[in-house]
Amino acid sequence: MNIFQETENKMTKEKFKRDFKKKVEELSSEKLENSTTKFQYEALAQMVMENINPIWAENRRLNRINTDKQIYFFSIEFLIGRLLRLYINNLGWEDIVPDGLEELGLDYDNILACEHDPALGNGGLGRLMACFLDSAAALDFPAHGNGIRYKYGLFQQKIVNHEQVEVADNWLKHGYPFEIRQPEKSVVVKYGGNVRTEMVNGKLTFIHENYEPVLAVPYDVPVSGYHNKTVNSLRLWDAQPVDDFDLNAFNEGHFLKAVQSKSQAESISQVLYPSDHGFEGQLLRLKQEYFFVCAGLKRIVRRYKKQHQGSLDGFSDKICIHINDTHPAMCVPEFMRILVDEENYGWDEAWDMTVKSMSFTNHTVLPEALEKWPVDMMQNLLPRIYMIIEEINRRFLEEMNGKYPNEEARNYNISIIKDGQVHMAHLAIIGSHSVNGVAELHSKILREETFKDFYAIYPERFHNVTNGVSQRRFMMAANQELKNLICDTIGDKWTQPGQMEALKDLEKYASDSDFQKQLQGVKYHNKERLAKYIKEHLNVTVNPHSIFDIQVKRIHEYKRQLLNALHIMHVYNQLCANPNADFVPKTYIFAGKAAPSYYFAKQVIKLINVIADKINHDPLTKDKLSVVFIPNFNVSSAELIYPAAEISEQISTAGKEASGTGNMKFMMNGAVTLGTMDGANIEIAEHVGMDNIYTFGLSAEEVANYNHNGGYHSVDVLQQNPDLQKVMNQLIDGSLGGDTFHTIYDALVLNNDTYFVLKDFASYCDIQDQSSRDYLNHHSWQKKSIMNIANSGIFSSDRSIAEYQKDIWKIK
Numbered sequence: 001m002n003i004f005q006e007t008e009n010k011m012t013k014e015k016f017k018r019d020f021k022k023k024v025e026e027l028s029s030e031k032l033e034n035s036t037t038k039f040q041y042e043a044l045a046q047m048v049m050e051n052i053n054p055i056w057a058e059n060r061r062l063n064r065i066n067t068d069k070q071i072y073f074f075s076i077e078f079l080i081g082r083l084l085r086l087y088i089n090n091l092g093w094e095d096i097v098p099d100g101l102e103e104l105g106l107d108y109d110n111i112l113a114c115e116h117d118p119a120l121g122n123g124g125l126g127r128l129m130a131c132f133l134d135s136a137a138a139l140d141f142p143a144h145g146n147g148i149r150y151k152y153g154l155f156q157q158k159i160v161n162h163e164q165v166e167v168a169d170n171w172l173k174h175g176y177p178f179e180i181r182q183p184e185k186s187v188v189v190k191y192g193g194n195v196r197t198e199m200v201n202g203k204l205t206f207i208h209e210n211y212e213p214v215l216a217v218p219y220d221v222p223v224s225g226y227h228n229k230t231v232n233s234l235r236l237w238d239a240q241p242v243d244d245f246d247l248n249a250f251n252e253g254h255f256l257k258a259v260q261s262k263s264q265a266e267s268i269s270q271v272l273y274p275s276d277h278g279f280e281g282q283l284l285r286l287k288q289e290y291f292f293v294c295a296g297l298k299r300i301v302r303r304y305k306k307q308h309q310g311s312l313d314g315f316s317d318k319i320c321i322h323i324n325d326t327h328p329a330m331c332v333p334e335f336m337r338i339l340v341d342e343e344n345y346g347w348d349e350a351w352d353m354t355v356k357s358m359s360f361t362n363h364t365v366l367p368e369a370l371e372k373w374p375v376d377m378m379q380n381l382l383p384r385i386y387m388i389i390e391e392i393n394r395r396f397l398e399e400m401n402g403k404y405p406n407e408e409a410r411n412y413n414i415s416i417i418k419d420g421q422v423h424m425a426h427l428a429i430i431g432s433h434s435v436n437g438v439a440e441l442h443s444k445i446l447r448e449e450t451f452k453d454f455y456a457i458y459p460e461r462f463h464n465v466t467n468g469v470s471q472r473r474f475m476m477a478a479n480q481e482l483k484n485l486i487c488d489t490i491g492d493k494w495t496q497p498g499q500m501e502a503l504k505d506l507e508k509y510a511s512d513s514d515f516q517k518q519l520q521g522v523k524y525h526n527k528e529r530l531a532k533y534i535k536e537h538l539n540v541t542v543n544p545h546s547i548f549d550i551q552v553k554r555i556h557e558y559k560r561q562l563l564n565a566l567h568i569m570h571v572y573n574q575l576c577a578n579p580n581a582d583f584v585p586k587t588y589i590f591a592g593k594a595a596p597s598y599y600f601a602k603q604v605i606k607l608i609n610v611i612a613d614k615i616n617h618d619p620l621t622k623d624k625l626s627v628v629f630i631p632n633f634n635v636s637s638a639e640l641i642y643p644a645a646e647i648s649e650q651i652s653t654a655g656k657e658a659s660g661t662g663n664m665k666f667m668m669n670g671a672v673t674l675g676t677m678d679g680a681n682i683e684i685a686e687h688v689g690m691d692n693i694y695t696f697g698l699s700a701e702e703v704a705n706y707n708h709n710g711g712y713h714s715v716d717v718l719q720q721n722p723d724l725q726k727v728m729n730q731l732i733d734g735s736l737g738g739d740t741f742h743t744i745y746d747a748l749v750l751n752n753d754t755y756f757v758l759k760d761f762a763s764y765c766d767i768q769d770q771s772s773r774d775y776l777n778h779h780s781w782q783k784k785s786i787m788n789i790a791n792s793g794i795f796s797s798d799r800s801i802a803e804y805q806k807d808i809w810k811i812k
């Protein structure tokens with residue numbers, strides 16, 4: 001029984017049916033039976049919002065008067081995905097709505113599919129934020145998001161002639177029912193201009209003038225908790241011109257100029273940068289970063305002052321500003337600016353308040369993703385912020401040189417400003433009381449390599465919080481049949497927020513053949529569901545009795561989709577050579593987007609699609625081997641894909657994937673990981689036991705050793721492996737339907753294979769073979785699958801949030 005079912009106004013199926021019918025008829029001016037699915041979706045969305053709004057308002061009222069610490073996640077991405085089903089589940093209507101709709105002759109899934117999936121993120125980083133907001137609300141504590149309301153989300157991916165084609169994602173075209181525009185809470189963000197100093201009442205004052213103002217207008221999206229009365233907020237900022245239209249310019253005949261300022265301002269929240277790893281050296285990106293930092297902090301500060309008689313004293317006891325990767329690192333100088341310039345705090349006190357309020361999570365060690373901005377760009381765009389960064393850096397270096405006079409080289413390395421660039425990670429570390437990585441190995445690499453100089457200075461600041469994902473979305477909602485089976489077997493304690501580790505009770509059933517059969521049945525249904533989707537969308541028939549081996553994630557060299565593709569080529573070669581040999585049927589499924597400017601990754605997508613085409617059209621492989629690339633991977637297709645997986649491919653070059661979160665989503669749906677000892681795979685192995693995971697390849701240490709010695713010789717590996725030679729030659733000899741892949745060949749063979757694809761090839765083939773053989777023993781395979789589900793509780797984002805709460809934000 002959940003809290004909503006206890007109230008007087010509790011929703012019943014009959015009431016739902018009545019209210020829904022009335023709402024549809026009001027909106028569409030049609031009888032329910034004649035209404036379109038679009039109106040049915042809108043009616044359902046409105047009913048949900050009407051029920052959430054009063055609880056949300058009450059939460060805001062309580063947050064204004066109570067003294068609990070509030071957390072604000074600042075992030076350039078929030079990959080929230082579709083929300084309607086989650087709101088319905090959170091309200092406790094998960095049985096009422098589907099049953100009620102069915103009785104009205106309507107299909108729940110069809111209605112849900114009308115929601116445009118908001119793609120306000122690239123991948124793991126943005127999705128993590130969405131899972132964290134979900135968990136915080138479920139655990140009843142106030143954590144809010146602060147980001148950008150991109151007009152265009154991440155591009156939609158189409159595959160045309162085997163290649164990725166990008167199409168704009170105009171997700172707001174038909175409006176978005178879950179946001180509330182708050183124009184009265186708009187604030188001004190200032191760009192450019194110059195800073196003048198003046199003595200005012202005996203104090204040196206900094207005056208920013210001749211700037212270009214841009215209006216930041218907030219849109220709030222409710223974040224509801226599971227079966228409770230918590231509704232937090234995700235605030236997304238939209239950029240607007242301060243004066244909508246330059247009438248003077250228009251009247252003077254400057255028609256273009258009249259709209260120019262409008263479009264320049266709006267461009268700030270126009271597009272999400274489609275590159276998640278890599279340095280975007282563009283002015284617009286810097287504008288975006290300052291935009292949501294400045295707007296978000298202004299509102300938080302304003303509200304705090306209102307609650308505390310106009311003063312910011314005690315701010316850091318009540319507010320945590322969490323910097324999600326370096327994009328919001330300007331929270332540090334912006335908060336200093338507010339304290340010193342606007343609130344008249346002395347520098348030292350302001351600095352103390354800043355460091356105590358800020359905490360920082362790093363999400364990658366790829367050097368190209370550690371943001372740096374050219375000094376002159378920052379100086380021109382954000383003159384006062386740059387001055388403050390300079391002063392932070394000057395004081396920091398002064399302190400370091402005083403404390404460690406013999407560490408000149410190190411003191412240079414840790415500087416925020418060096419070689420004409422502003423190093424955002426350094427700014428974030430120096431300005432925060434906590435720095436954390438997102439898996440044990442990643443945090444170790446941060447301490448020992450990436451940020452080792454900072455670790456030597458501030459060892460107490462460094463933490464690890466291993467990522468987690470929301471089981472409510474990726475298992476309970478996406479795989480309801482599995483959820484029901486588990487609840488029927490061990491009860492529903494594990495479905496309660498923070499209790500997922502109770503899944504451990506399933507271990508008792510690991511060898512229970514009845515339970516195994518039922519689990520196998522659930523998996524089969526999910527595979528059929530995915531096979532149907534593949535047939536409908538790609539016109540490819542896949543055999544649901546084959547092993548579903550799946551790799552879905554952004555396409556990147558370090559994630560090594562290429563290794564998977566080369567292995568498939570090898571398997572196909574074997575099959576062609578021995579068509580009658582024993583073969584365990586297999587379906588390889590890929591999905592993921594490549595950054596539009598990332599040529600290599602796009603070549604990998606092309607290669608996979610070319611291979612898929614060739615294999616799927618060869619009668620020899622029928623029912624034995626198929627390859628599918630599902631276009632436009634997003635949160636919605638992910639929900640269909642994870643439950644159908646049997647093998648979860650997590651094959652990054654060891655040391656490169658900070659954590660990975662797809663690995664956790666697969667695991668809780670019963671897939672067995674086949675992966676390198678990288679990121680959170682290592683912790684998955686620890687929890688599930690080595691019998692229930694397939695690991696292969698170089699360790700992070702081995703990769704680092706090779707790299708310290710200038711890499712390895714890929715040609716040597718190639719010479720010793722004729723199977724691999726054959727595959728590599730096929731990349732360039734035209735056997736792939738005339739297409740050739742010289743860029744890929746050259747990177748691996750001539751340029752020494754930075755990501756160790758050839759080096760790990762043989763051990764990858766071995767582990768693939770072993771997993772296929774093991775699959776034939778249904779009993780032991782199901783056991784592995786059950787052990788994975790039973791031990792996945794620790795990878796709930798509820799656990800991650802509880803750790804942040806205890807170790808980083810220090811909330812009792």
Ligand code: GL2
Pocket residue numbers: 122123124125126128276277363364438467657658659660661679
């Ligand atoms: C990432 C990491 O690459 C990934 O390993 C990690 O799981 C997530 C969340 O911490 O963050 N960093 C990053 O920039 N993106 C990620 O997915 N896009």
